[in-house]
Amino acid sequence: MTVYKLKTPISEEEIRKLKVNDVLYITGIMVTARDQAHRRALEYFKQGKPLPISLEGLAVFHCGPLMKREGEKWISVAAGPTTSTRMDVFEDEFIKNFKVRVIIGKGGMGRKTTGAMARYGAVYGAFTGGAAVLAAKAVRSVRTVEWLDLGMAEAMWILEVEEFGPLAIAIDSHGNNLFMEVQKKAEKNRQRIYQKLGLSP
Amino acid sequence: METANIVENVAFNLLKQAVIYLPEDVKQALRKAYAEETGEAGKTQLKAVLDNVELAEKYQAPICQDTGTIVFYVKAGAVSKNLDKIEEALTKATRKATVEVPLRPNSVNPFTQKNSGDNTGRLIPYVNWEIVPGDSIEITVMPKGGGSENTCVMGMLVPGEGIEGLKKFVVDAVMRAGAKPCPPNILGIGIGGGADISIKLAKKALLRPLNEPNPDPEIAELEKEIFEAVNMTGIGPMGLGGKTTVLGVHVDYAYRHPASYPAAVAFQCWAARRATARINSDGKVEYLTHKMW
Numbered sequence: 001m002t003v004y005k006l007k008t009p010i011s012e013e014e015i016r017k018l019k020v021n022d023v024l025y026i027t028g029i030m031v032t033a034r035d036q037a038h039r040r041a042l043e044y045f046k047q048g049k050p051l052p053i054s055l056e057g058l059a060v061f062h063c064g065p066l067m068k069r070e071g072e073k074w075i076s077v078a079a080g081p082t083t084s085t086r087m088d089v090f091e092d093e094f095i096k097n098f099k100v101r102v103i104i105g106k107g108g109m110g111r112k113t114t115g116a117m118a119r120y121g122a123v124y125g126a127f128t129g130g131a132a133v134l135a136a137k138a139v140r141s142v143r144t145v146e147w148l149d150l151g152m153a154e155a156m157w158i159l160e161v162e163e164f165g166p167l168a169i170a171i172d173s174h175g176n177n178l179f180m181e182v183q184k185k186a187e188k189n190r191q192r193i194y195q196k197l198g199l200s201p
Numbered sequence: 202m203e204t205a206n207i208v209e210n211v212a213f214n215l216l217k218q219a220v221i222y223l224p225e226d227v228k229q230a231l232r233k234a235y236a237e238e239t240g241e242a243g244k245t246q247l248k249a250v251l252d253n254v255e256l257a258e259k260y261q262a263p264i265c266q267d268t269g270t271i272v273f274y275v276k277a278g279a280v281s282k283n284l285d286k287i288e289e290a291l292t293k294a295t296r297k298a299t300v301e302v303p304l305r306p307n308s309v310n311p312f313t314q315k316n317s318g319d320n321t322g323r324l325i326p327y328v329n330w331e332i333v334p335g336d337s338i339e340i341t342v343m344p345k346g347g348g349s350e351n352t353c354v355m356g357m358l359v360p361g362e363g364i365e366g367l368k369k370f371v372v373d374a375v376m377r378a379g380a381k382p383c384p385p386n387i388l389g390i391g392i393g394g395g396a397d398i399s400i401k402l403a404k405k406a407l408l409r410p411l412n413e414p415n416p417d418p419e420i421a422e423l424e425k426e427i428f429e430a431v432n433m434t435g436i437g438p439m440g441l442g443g444k445t446t447v448l449g450v451h452v453d454y455a456y457r458h459p460a461s462y463p464a465a466v467a468f469q470c471w472a473a474r475r476a477t478a479r480i481n482s483d484g485k486v487e488y489l490t491h492k493m494w
């Protein structure tokens with residue numbers, strides 16, 4: 001296990017050094033995107049419309065934050081990850097088109113995303129599900145919010161973060177997927193568990 | 202003060218307590234899990250969880266950004282007055298907490314997909330009623346997160362397979378859930394009654410403190426057996442591998458129809474939020490889960 005601290009924009013070369021089980025902390029720009037923002041971003045791409053911000057080399061965070069408005073400013077109160085599997089249908093296109101280098105979420109992602117990460121050079125960093133205050137405290141400021149018409153949770157929040165983490169590298173750019181490995185091991189343990197409980201398989 | 206006002210105040214305090222402070226038994230279980238975890242990834246995750254719990258208290262911020270669907274359990278003393286005012290008071294408290302704590306607006310019309318913005322809507326906050334002897338009112342709030350709700354399952358098992366079928370059902374549910382419900386989890390298992398009753402019992406069983414096994418020794422044994430078994434999956438904290446997949450297993454049951462074996466598994470995430478208070482007939486309030494309040 002190696003601990004990396006990277007600043008955005010992150011290059012493909014840098015990201016390819018990371019292996020599953022490494023731990024990453026990110027400083028720089030991070031953008032939240034859930035289902036609706038992914039969908040809209042890909043529509044924009046199809047229509048040749050630019051996104052509100054170029055995502056090249058940045059980190060995309062699967063997060064529907066709890067924000068509070070104080071005068072002109074937004075303050076992030078709690079900003080933990082949401083379940084990433086819902087974004088699996090969009091993520092390969094997303095990585096390919098926008099060259100994001102880090103996807104942050106919880107619960108892991110599937111084969112298609114793992115493939116895209118290997119092909120285009122990106123990693124998946126698992127942030128502890130529910131650890132929303134830890135996340136919010138690493139947000140130095142909310143730069144802007146785009147697409148607020150999608151609602152607070154689905155909007156695209158552009159955040160400046162400092163040592164955002166720990167992110168457990170669960171999918172690297174070499175085709176390794178820790179969640180899938182753990183599931184495979186659990187599957188192997190199933191028979192042992194059935195035996196312990198005196199069950200016929 | 203009138204009952205309605207007292208209830209509103211108490212419910213607001215309970216909501217605030219629940220989303221910011223984990224109950225002591227849950228914190229203890231998490232600390233124990235951290236101390237005993239040997240998997241490197243799992244340990245990192247539990248450390249982040251414990252750091253987060255501490256930060257939430259320090260900054261008075263919700264432990265998790267998903268402050269859940271608001272569910273109340275009310276034990277109403279049969280002779281207490283103004284019971285008809287309680288649901289409205291709970292709704293008002295929920296609205297107020299949404300703005301002031303704050304809570305994330307989590308109540309969506311299932312047809313229009315429109316978010317009400319204040320955590321209320323048809324039947325939400327949901328209130329579970331129980332009539333008990335006496336003249337006091339006990340209110341519990343469970344802000345229930347979506348991630349762990351999404352892995353809850355209910356099944357009509359084969360009566361002939363009995364308890365073995367149940368054990369298999371639970372193990373399979375945990376395996377299928379994997380990382381999704383933010384493990385380590387608490388499992389509530391409800392058996393019997395009927396489809397609706399089993400899931401109600403399962404969810405309510407999540408309210409039982411982690412250090413209280415079932416008073417029936419045979420069921421306590423079953424809880425322990427399932428606890429040990431599902432922790433052998435190796436799914437671990439956040440599904441990244443490790444020893445602790447669940448922090449506890451709570452079973453409750455009702456008698457069943459001879460032809461049916463309803464069973465349900467309710468998942469609670471590590472952010473196992475709950476808070477309880479009792480309002481006595483003289484208006485005195487006792488906070489039962491968060492004593493320092």
Ligand code: SF4
Binds near residue numbers: 472
């Ligand atoms: S499952 Fe629980 S801990 Fe995880 S994000 Fe949802 S509410 Fe938070």
